[in-house]
Amino acid sequence: MNRQDTLNSLKSKSPTVLIVGGGINGVGTFRDLTLQGVDTLLIDRSDFCSGASAASSRMAHGGIRYLENGEFRLVREAVQERNRMIQNAPSLVKPLPTTIPIFKTFSGMLNAPLKFLGWLEKPSERGGLIIKVGLIFYDAFTGKDRTVPRHVFDGRRKAIQKYPLLNHAIRYAATYYDGIILSPERLTIELLIDAEKVGDTARSLNYLSLTGGNAESVTLRDELTGENFEVCPKLIINAAGPWIDATNRILGKSTQYVGPTKGSHLVLNNPKLREAIGDHEFFFENKDGRIVLIFPLFDKVMIGTSDLPINDPDSARCTDEEVEYFIEMVGRVFPGIKVSREQIVFRFSGVRPLAYTKAKNAGQITRDHHIQEDRLGNIPIFSLVGGKWTSFRAFSEQVTDRALEFLNLTRKTNTRSLPIGAGKDAMPIKTDPNYTREEITAIVKREKIVHLDDLLMRRTLLAYLGQLTLALVEELGDWLGDELGWSGQQRKEEEERVIRILADKHGVRL
Ligand SMILES: Cc1cc2nc3c(=O)[nH]c(=O)nc-3n(C[C@H](O)[C@H](O)[C@H](O)COP(=O)(O)OP(=O)(O)OC[C@H]3O[C@@H](n4cnc5c(N)ncnc54)[C@H](O)[C@@H]3O)c2cc1C
Known part of the structure; x- marks a missing residue:
């Protein structure tokens, strides 16, 4: 219909x-x-x-850090679901090696008991020992089918051999596996x-x-x-x-019911950083205790994220202060790699619909x-x-x-192993900006496009990967206009809408 x-x-x-x-x-x-x-x-x-759903960090993950909050049910369920996503949508969700650079050995052992007693407002830095214990549990939750491999724990020398640009002050690097949702x-x-x-x-x-x-x-x-x-x-x-x-x-x-918190990300065109991380996500604790990430997003690098209380979800934007924070945080792990504002090709911000609570530390909700x-x-x-x-x-x-x-109805079927889309037979996700007219026609026929930004920001990766130019917006706007029967005035309005959204929400000026 x-x-x-x-x-x-x-x-x-x-x-x-x-x-x-x-x-x-x-x-x-x-x-x-x-x-x-x-x-x-x-x-x-x-x-x-x-x-x-468009603002997530794109991790299909159990959430290893929630083990510290004693949330075993949640982590077990999410690990199982991560495995199912990898199995049911293999072209869209892939195993993601995730490396934690570790700077201390014993620190953080008391975080979980103190949290349990309600005496902890801000966790102390997690050291190698506590991370090792967490990873053993995490592997156990993955189950016997081994959709993803077990974790590996490296000492300083081996870690630096593997990632030569990593901060030489680290003591260990642990690598475990989660999933990457290539396009939510x-x-x-x-x-x-x-x-x-x-x-x-x-x-x-x-x-x-x-x-x-x-x-x-x-x-x-x-x-x-x-x-x-x-x-x-x-x-x-x-x-x-x-x-x-x-x-x-x-x-x-x-x-x-909800106590929303805002989280932002930047997408960077920084080939040196992209090469340094390989296919790994780097997931670590920043100097101030926030858990942050450096993430491989096709040929770009995504960095984030914040966790700040917010009242009006419509007002979520990635602020200059967050940009400064993210740029600086890369230096903790890769001190030799320079990140600058000119390398930002896209930024985005969204709001987590977390359950309302009086907890002071957003990361613990x-x-x-x-x-x-x-x-x-x-x-x-x-x-x-x-x-x-x-x-x-x-x-x-x-x-x-x-x-x-x-x-008063009974369940007929379940979705546990139901393929999503074409499942195993799906085409790999398209990452180059060269769409043919036939491809655009096919997307329009199938995917409920109403506005030009639906096509440029959600049915394709063009905006996220910083591939949009004014000429491309105009060309695709024309093709879409032909498919949807837009007048000349409508085409102009749609292009202006895209330019406005990109500037207002994503820091992109075409
Ligand atoms: C910064 C950030 C990072 C995250 N990272 C991860 C991660 O790495 N991994 C992970 O598993 N999870 C992650 N999450 C959590 C996850 O993204 C969310 O929990 C999930 O997307 C919530 O989906 P939803 O469908 O409940 O809400 P939404 O995706 O927000 O959908 C709600 C929809 O309701 C619509 N709506 C609102 N009002 C009306 C109305 N009156 N009429 C009609 N429609 C309306 C809105 O337009 C919206 O599209 C992250 C979240 C954020 C914000």
């Missing part, structure tokens, strides 16, 4: 379940619910995978397309907002035309990520997920709080089971 057909169908037939939010948790739940035969509508007020945006769209294969009971629309609701119905607004209309679902799933509480307020419910339930008359609202990209499938399964229970 095209956009207009879907909109028309909604006016004559309400869905059983309405999912608000087309990030990974909304889309994951959409796939699972529609596979069970439940008539479901997924909406996003913006594009799919444009909120927190593509993975999300593939899941969505998979879901819609079930037929007319799976409907999804981007640029459609939830704007109101009462005990009988909810109001949706088409962001392209401004038209409002009503639907009457039996169940609402609030998957609005950092906007969960704002969405509940739209429905007349005053909640405080749990990344676990849960469902909160409210009611709009007889209609339950399930709010999906917390969670990681990595555990989306398990969270979606939990939400789907709860929805099936409410609808």
Whole structure:
């Protein structure tokens, strides 16, 4: 169904379940619910995978550092899910060797017990011994199928042999494996397309907002035309990520489920740093105790991230202060490599929808997920709080089971080993900027593009990898305009929109 057909169908037939939010948790739940035969509508007020899900560090990971908080359940689940992502979407999620440069031996041993007793506000630097213990647990969680290899622990001399530009002050370097989500945006769209294969009971629309609701119905607004209309679902799933509480307020419910924190990243064109890290992520504790990363992103390097409380998720931007911090932090691990602002090709910032807590140290807030339930008359609202990209499938399964229970239905199938997109037969992800007209036509036909930025920032890697030029924006804008029947004025507006978003949110001036 095209956009207009879907909109028309909604006016004559309400869905059983309405999912608000087309990030990974909304889309994951959409796939699972529609596979069970439940008539479901997924909406996003913006594009799919444009909120927190587009701002992640791209790690499919168990989160080794959460072991220190005693979160064994979370880590075990996320490691299992990491393995499943690598198995079910092998062209989009690959094993990622992750190296921790270590500067001390015994430090940090008391972090976990002090945290348990509630006496720890800021953990002390983790030394070699505590990291070794963590890695032994982590390997055990990986399980017998060894989707990724076991960790390796090197002394100083061997580590410097392997990575000659590494800071010679290190004592050890530990390498373990996680996964890299090469394109979270593509993975999300593939899941969505998979879901819609079930037929007319799976409907999804981007640029459609939830704007109101009462005990009988909810109001949706088409962001392209401004038209409002009503639907009457039996169940609402609030998957609005950092906007969960704002969405509940739209429905007349005053909640405080999320305590959002902002995280930013830079993408650098720094061939020397890219060569120095090889195919490894470097994951380490900075001087101030923050856990930060240097990450291989195709031919570029991504660095990040921050973890700062924020009130309004729409205001998240990577600030100059963060840029300075990230640039300086590289020097802790690779002191001989110069990083400068001119090497930044893209920056991005997003907001983690963490569970609300009074904890002072943002890094210690749990990344676990849960469902909160409210009611709009007889209609339950399930709010999906917390969670990681990595555990989306398990969270979606939990939400789907709860929805099936409410609808008095039984599960028909599960998603544990279900391939995503073409699975093993998928084409490798495209990283060069030379698209043919046929390729663009194919993307437009398949992938629910509404605006030019959907194509340039989410269906392709052009913006992330710093490959956009004004000429390319104009050329692709023209091709897209031909496909979507845009007037000359519309083409101009779409190009201006892209230029505005790139400058405002991503520090890119074409
Ligand atoms: C900086 C950062 C780094 C991270 N790194 C990692 C990592 O490396 N690995 C990992 O596993 N996890 C990571 N995460 C966590 C992970 O990205 C998030 O937990 C996950 O993406 C949340 O997805 P979501 O679907 O719940 O929310 P979102 O992706 O934010 O989706 C919510 C959607 O709701 C829509 N919406 C809001 N209001 C309305 C409305 N009224 N009507 C319609 N639609 C609406 C929004 O437009 C948005 O698209 C990171 C997060 C951040 C911010």
